[in-house]
Amino acid sequence: MARFFGEVPAPDRRQRPAARQRICEEKSVLLYVHVPFCRSKCRYCSFYSNVFEPSAYAWYLQTLQQEIRLWGQRLGRLQVDTVYFGGGTPSLMPLADLDDVLSLVRESFCLAEQAEITLEANPDSTQDVSWFRGLLSLGVNRLSLGVQSLADEDLVRLGRPHSARMAVEAYGLARQAGFGNISLDFIWGLPRQKLKQWLDQLKTAAKLGPEHLSCYGLSIENGTELHRMSQEVDLELPSEQEQSKMFVYGAELLESKGYLQYEISNFARMGFQAVHNSGYWEGRDYLGLGPSAVSTLGRRRFTNPAFMDAYDAAVRGDFSGLDFEELSDQDRVVELVMLSLRTARGLELARYRRLAGADLMKRHERLIQALVQNGLARINRGRLRLTKEGMAVSNVIIARLTE
Numbered sequence: 001m002a003r004f005f006g007e008v009p010a011p012d013r014r015q016r017p018a019a020r021q022r023i024c025e026e027k028s029v030l031l032y033v034h035v036p037f038c039r040s041k042c043r044y045c046s047f048y049s050n051v052f053e054p055s056a057y058a059w060y061l062q063t064l065q066q067e068i069r070l071w072g073q074r075l076g077r078l079q080v081d082t083v084y085f086g087g088g089t090p091s092l093m094p095l096a097d098l099d100d101v102l103s104l105v106r107e108s109f110c111l112a113e114q115a116e117i118t119l120e121a122n123p124d125s126t127q128d129v130s131w132f133r134g135l136l137s138l139g140v141n142r143l144s145l146g147v148q149s150l151a152d153e154d155l156v157r158l159g160r161p162h163s164a165r166m167a168v169e170a171y172g173l174a175r176q177a178g179f180g181n182i183s184l185d186f187i188w189g190l191p192r193q194k195l196k197q198w199l200d201q202l203k204t205a206a207k208l209g210p211e212h213l214s215c216y217g218l219s220i221e222n223g224t225e226l227h228r229m230s231q232e233v234d235l236e237l238p239s240e241q242e243q244s245k246m247f248v249y250g251a252e253l254l255e256s257k258g259y260l261q262y263e264i265s266n267f268a269r270m271g272f273q274a275v276h277n278s279g280y281w282e283g284r285d286y287l288g289l290g291p292s293a294v295s296t297l298g299r300r301r302f303t304n305p306a307f308m309d310a311y312d313a314a315v316r317g318d319f320s321g322l323d324f325e326e327l328s329d330q331d332r333v334v335e336l337v338m339l340s341l342r343t344a345r346g347l348e349l350a351r352y353r354r355l356a357g358a359d360l361m362k363r364h365e366r367l368i369q370a371l372v373q374n375g376l377a378r379i380n381r382g383r384l385r386l387t388k389e390g391m392a393v394s395n396v397i398i399a400r401l402t403e
């Protein structure tokens with residue numbers, strides 16, 4: 001690890017960002033804002049988030065605004081193509097605070113006119129139709145609603161503080177308010193979940209008609225309540241074979257309903273692929289704001305401190321002592337393979353050759369032949385793509401291709 005800002009001049013605080021933001025650089029960046037508060041902690045959650053508490057929130061908001069100003073002074077001419085409020089539960093933020101944060105982003109950076117602005121919302125913290133209209137009026141043009149399951153017994157097992165009915169109602173209100181780009185988040189492979197139950201949920205979800213669906217397999221992470229429970233009782237998780245069917249049949253079902261699987265866990269109607277998340281998979285630069293947020297600018301990757309006092313100290317000190325990781329050529333090759341093979345577009349072989357200085361097909365000739373013969377991968381128009389069956393075992397394939 002090295003120090004990040006050793007050679008970067010400290011910002012001139014007399015300079016106002018507004019004076020510079022008119023001339024935007026061609027280079028662009030994605031902006032992620034982490035909101036580390038939730039109504040309660042879900043049993044499976046390993047994200048950095050705390051139960052909402054007004055004074056901690058006020059401290060966070062103030063520090064976040066200072067961080068935005070700081071980065072605006074450092075990078076202000078870069079164009080911001082997307083803003084993604086994630087968490088945590090960004091829908092817990094009062095509209096007035098979201099307004100302030102977005103205004104500050106507009107003032108501090110070159111926010112693209114057509115920027116995709118996403119807000120993650122949980123059904124327990126959304127409000128009435130005027131609240132959704134308020135979001136739209138602030139410029140939020142994409143809503144990502146954390147449904148997770150349409151069966152109340154699943155939601156109870158996951159420790160979610162809402163019911164399926166609340167999720168469907170929140171979706172209806174967002175539509176009524178005029179949201180034209182809504183994503184619903186689901187988790188499959190839940191304790192006691194059966195294949196048919198999962199597929200029935202997807203059918204119901206597709207009937208609601210969201211533009212986008214994210215479907216993640218449950219992962220039991222160390223340090224979570226679910227992990228602790230798994231040490232004491234059998235969670236009755238679906239077998240590997242059942243999980244594989246949930247993944248493959250679920251993807252086929254959604255495709256039959258008009259949703260393109262453009263990434264392992266993401267499905268969209270034509271033209272509604274998430275610009276922000278696609279940017280991660282394409283290896284674009286992103287700036288993460290807020291506690292625990294990760295940024296990658298060029299070859300440099302760094303993570304904000306998670307705990308509020310350390311985060312606050314880092315921002316107050318202009319991040320002058322923040323450690324960063326310098327991505328090596330090998331790191332970048334591994335990331336290219338990992339991220340590209342998650343997507344339906346697959347890995348561009350010429351890009352691999354340019355970056356790695358070697359031919360992937362020659363380097364892994366026998367493995368790739370076997371993948372193709374077994375229906376796990378295809379080679380088409382200079383790209384290596386995983387099939388649905390290949391995506392179901394992508395971790396193993398990617399590990400072999402990056403050895």
Ligand code: SF4
Nearest residue numbers: 038041042045087088
């Ligand atoms: S709402 Fe999301 S971020 Fe918050 S505890 Fe639950 S899973 Fe974690």
